[in-house]
Amino acid sequence: MRLSREFVSARIMGRRRRAGALVVTAAMAATTVATGAAAAPAGAAGGFYTPPARFAADPGSVIRTQQTELLLQIPGVKGQWPGTAKRMMYTSTRDDGKPAAVTGYVVEPTAPWNGKGPRPTVVIGPGTVGQGDQCAGSKMLSLPLSVDPAKPSIGVNYAGLEMNLLLLNGVRVAVTDYIGMGTPGIHTYVNRLESGRAMLDAARAALKVAKVPASSPVGFSGYSQGGGAAASAAELAAGYAPELNVKGTYAGAPPADLNKVIDQIDGTFISGAIGYAINGLAARHPELGTVVQKETNAHGKQVLKATATECIGDTGLLHGFERSRQWTRTGTSLSAVIKRYPAVHEIVDDQRIGRLKPNAPVLISTGVADDVIPNGQVNQLYRDWRSQGARVQLATGHLPSILPGMVINHALPMLEFLLPASSFLLNRFNS
Template identity: 70%
Template sequence: MVVSGALAATGFAVAAPTASAAGDFYTPPARYSATPGSIIRSEPSPLLLQIPGIANQWPGTGTRIMYTSRYQNDKPAAVTGTVIEPTTPWRGRGPRPTVVIGPGTIGQGDQCAGSKLMSFPMAIDPSKPSIALNYTALEVNLMLLNGVRVAMTDYIGMGTPGIHTYVNRAEEGHAMLDAARAALRVAHAPKNAPVAFAGYSQGGGAAASAAELAETYAPELNVKATYAGAPPADLGKVIDQIDGTAISGAIGFAINGLQARYPELRTVIDRETNARGKAALKLVSQQCIGDIILSTGFQRTSSWTRSGKPLSAVIRQYPNVQKIVDEQRIGRLKPNAPVLIEGGINDDVIPYGQVAQLNRDWRAQGAQVSMVTNPIPPIFPGMVVNHALPMLTTLLPGTQFILTHFDR
């Protein structure tokens, strides 16, 4: 369906075409509501192994949505995602709660969008070629089995037109908060129904951003808790850590996304990268996480630059670029609800030190923050094993943290 209404006074644009009339679900209509969290269109979303009367891997009913969010310049952005209404009743206090899950790094190409992978967690596009993966099933199931409504955002520019602004603090936080607003609207839930945010890696950063932006960007939401696993809170330090690993191409995701919002960065990158670097950035902009392991895995960004310096060193040469990276820093605003964060001492993608610093930054502002430290020893450094394993070991504590605060 498409939500329509009156003009300026109500925040709605002129009536937009229906999803079927518009053709591709992921192409926004020419006009749509500018109000954050508004539903632009929706349609049923078949879930993993969901065969009526035979099997239902995810215990709920899925709805694919396009909703309104905001770019960092506060202009409206159409974002897609999925809302799943559980079949299990909520047995806690008050109305059924909603958790918004921010996916971890899944890629930058439109084919990687999680809402396109709800009926089967993998899609292969031989024309690119590309392999898209949706690995949120475990955390989604845990929430649904406890009667919690789940919303998942595709983030700005994933599936929809434009580049996905990977690790852009403001835009990921907006997408999460507006997904909560949209989920409450789709479910016809009370406006004060409890909300929480969860995610790991990129999703951990998105959840952390949502937690600290909630008070100013979406003060009406009844935020109860946030779980942020391995959040990339200090992008400058993350770039150093990830360089030369199996997913070094994710640095390209970040550069591509930031260039789209900061023209001055585009000028620097064009000047400083060589032909190989330019080709790598263009390539990963159309790829998913599995693709970059094959195309740019273990490459050093020093091989992408004219000077032979890594991109982190190039960034330090330009104060205006340093400022851009610093604007993505999470921890300068106070979350308005309890937060659990996780960091792995030997995480080979997300440095432990900057997670611990986020903990200190929030505590210094008086926020209610708990931190879990994962002690798994180094296992094949650079292969991302020490980043992936803590995601699994902290899944249950993170889920329990949210459920406990929902029931208070």
């Protein structure tokens, strides 16, 4: 039987919200135990995340690096398995053309590369982890779960699933934290230009950190927010980073049309992620911030302020199943508010992916019952790229709807396409 979002909301909220928090915390703890790590605050990297007063403005420049532990140090084994990690800070470009210092990490695999040509590099764009600086994946390399009881906040670095699979195949991996995640300023969540550029510049920087030729083969990969970043990188590469030797991209469940994604996510367990998008876009477009201040009520302003410093677990537990109409002074959804202001609608529409042609093959994945990223707008991205002559494949998962709004139908396809995505990239490097 298909349960409505309202029914699920009623059953989960109230007295059961506390139980839900315990379940999520237990699940995260299980992840940590499985890796042999213990929960700890994510701020151990100290001042690494504060950019110098001056740094190289050229995109992809390496500002600094820092050796760091990666998950487990195996007793008696020289080096680390499955690779040796370095945090990096590098230069990228904001959508207004200004340089930005971005953090991330590079992992050199222990396993040899037995494929064709030189060892390739894959840049991974993490899925939605939050908007607070404590959520940055590069702060959770040795401890994939971070619990900060003082805030409180729960952060999880789940990019490790795909990262480890690639490392075991001898592929070098770089992961970006994106602009404003860990570093000063707001994280510009789902900003098309800044996400794609952060991925492309992470590739440039990773090749320099690894001290390999700039012509070495690279690929891009990501799911959800990361799928959008990878898709953006794929179509920006020809114009922004033409020197990169891009072999292929995997874009899982990409939010290609933000207007449709906002409608879909509204009222789900992670509806507060709408706040991430509004906060990030308002930081670059003051006119949007003015409209938001005018149209939101006191509760809406509080939610937007809170989400700017939260990880996704915090956001779900604190704002889950809320509808954006609860945040506005008129009781209409934020989507409806956006449509009333042409200038704001244009800002959101500018985030649309699919208007440029990727310069290398792309695999897109989607689930027919995805309750976060609408299946229809993913299919439209496929058609948009195909119409431009791009080499693109579409993989569709047919998992039936399970508790809509609980994000189950968004999370499970990520696991379903993990192996096919890795195989696609490995085949591209060997072609």
